[in-house]
Amino acid sequence: MHPAPRHETVREKMAVTTLESWDQGSAKAIIAEKKSMDGALLPILHALQDRFGYVDDAAVPLLADELNLSRAEVHGVITFYHDFNRHPGGRHVVKVCRAEACQSVGSVALEAHAKKQLGVDYHGTTSDGSVQLEQVFCLGNCACGPSMMVDDKLYGRVTPQRFDSIVGKLKGGR
Numbered sequence: 001m002h003p004a005p006r007h008e009t010v011r012e013k014m015a016v017t018t019l020e021s022w023d024q025g026s027a028k029a030i031i032a033e034k035k036s037m038d039g040a041l042l043p044i045l046h047a048l049q050d051r052f053g054y055v056d057d058a059a060v061p062l063l064a065d066e067l068n069l070s071r072a073e074v075h076g077v078i079t080f081y082h083d084f085n086r087h088p089g090g091r092h093v094v095k096v097c098r099a100e101a102c103q104s105v106g107s108v109a110l111e112a113h114a115k116k117q118l119g120v121d122y123h124g125t126t127s128d129g130s131v132q133l134e135q136v137f138c139l140g141n142c143a144c145g146p147s148m149m150v151d152d153k154l155y156g157r158v159t160p161q162r163f164d165s166i167v168g169k170l171k172g173g174r
């Protein structure tokens with residue numbers, strides 16, 4: 001008899017996105033690649049955030065020059081949309097699900113464990129800059145809770161031991 005396939009096995013094969021440190025040359029290349037798009041500012045801001053995890057203030061004059069906007073206009077868009085981080089966070093983002101289905105199967109203990117092991121509260125980043133802890137309310141993986149997401153990779157049935165094994169590989173690394 002074959003064991004039932006584990007739902008998260010395929011997802012575990014997905015690549016983990018690693019954020020890069022802010023680099024002016026890379027930022028300029030992203031801007032150059034997308035600046036001819038219609039309404040280029042938002043796609044560029046998203047691309048910068050995807051690459052670096054945030055939009056550095058140094059991007060404002062670059063964007064203003066390349067898109068023929070005032071710095072105030074660029075700044076206004078960045079601050080209007082709450083999606084954009086303006087400061088660097090951890091190189092990896094760990095999101096623990098706090099919604100009801102996961103809470104009923106142990107996410108409260110998982111949260112406490114995560115905070116203790118990382119030494120941070122929600123929205124905090126470990127002192128080595130490797131991991132930023134965030135909360136999330138349902139990852140669509142309720143049947144396999146407690147759930148957590150590391151960058152773009154979803155994990156189910158996360159026990160404290162499993163958390164240590166997954167997150168231990170991130171700490172100290174890039």
Ligand code: FES
Binds near residue numbers: 100101103137139140
């Ligand atoms: S409640 Fe946690 S994934 Fe839905």
